[in-house]
Amino acid sequence: MNEVIVLFDGYSKQLDDETMDANCSCTLIKGQKNIIVDTMTAWDRERLVEALHKQNLDPLDIHYVVCTHSHSDHIGNNNLFINAEHIVGQCVQSGTKFYEKRIKDGKYKLCEGVTVIATPGHTAQDVSVLVDVETKDGKLVYTITGDLFEKEEDIEDPSIWKALGTIELQEVQKAMRSHVLDLANIIIPGHGPMFPVTEAMKLQSKRVD
Numbered sequence: 001m002n003e004v005i006v007l008f009d010g011y012s013k014q015l016d017d018e019t020m021d022a023n024c025s026c027t028l029i030k031g032q033k034n035i036i037v038d039t040m041t042a043w044d045r046e047r048l049v050e051a052l053h054k055q056n057l058d059p060l061d062i063h064y065v066v067c068t069h070s071h072s073d074h075i076g077n078n079n080l081f082i083n084a085e086h087i088v089g090q091c092v093q094s095g096t097k098f099y100e101k102r103i104k105d106g107k108y109k110l111c112e113g114v115t116v117i118a119t120p121g122h123t124a125q126d127v128s129v130l131v132d133v134e135t136k137d138g139k140l141v142y143t144i145t146g147d148l149f150e151k152e153e154d155i156e157d158p159s160i161w162k163a164l165g166t167i168e169l170q171e172v173q174k175a176m177r178s179h180v181l182d183l184a185n186i187i188i189p190g191h192g193p194m195f196p197v198t199e200a201m202k203l204q205s206k207r208v209d
């Protein structure tokens with residue numbers, strides 16, 4: 001049985017023409033394995049350890065670190081988790097060993113109900129994490145997407161994600177966003193609170209713009 005706990009909601013705001021204040025969503029998955037998705041900036045070390053302690057976990061209890069992509073605000077505390085395998089984008093590493101084939105056909109199952117999938121767009125190497133969660137109303141799929149979705153508002157206003165992504169990959173990102181909306185019931189975006197997926201969002205994402 002998997003539990004998804006957002007330790008910190010991501011956010012981003014433009015301060016002026018040249019400066020953005022941002023930090024990523026940081027999510028803990030508790031199930032057969034303990035998994036942390038995106039480790040925020042190097043300046044968040046103490047509060048991340050504190051947040052884990054509140055969940056009765058030490059950084060050494062984490063089995064997998066997944067960084068949705070390798071931007072500095074998503075990888076800042078990876079070295080807290082030295083008992084874990086690290087999946088940074090589509091690069092899988094443990095110590096000095098690199099496992100080039102663990103992400104097969106764009107997928108890597110970490111444990112029952114938790115799968116990493118390749119979702120290029122924001123960068124060419126982006127991944128998302130799909131988590132099956134049993135609820136009293138049946139199974140829900142939580143998807144931790146990193147910056148494939150910046151925040152809920154970028155569905156209504158695609159200029160938000162387009163401004164932050166890789167221009168050459170915009171069409172890929174658009175297609176991946178639509179694909180993830182079809183798979184997910186709930187999205188935890190890179191820089192905003194989690195939100196439920198609606199039918200209107202799926203339609204919106206397929207619109208030609």
Ligand SMILES: [Zn+2]
Nearest residue numbers: 024073147190
């Ligand atoms: Zn980010």
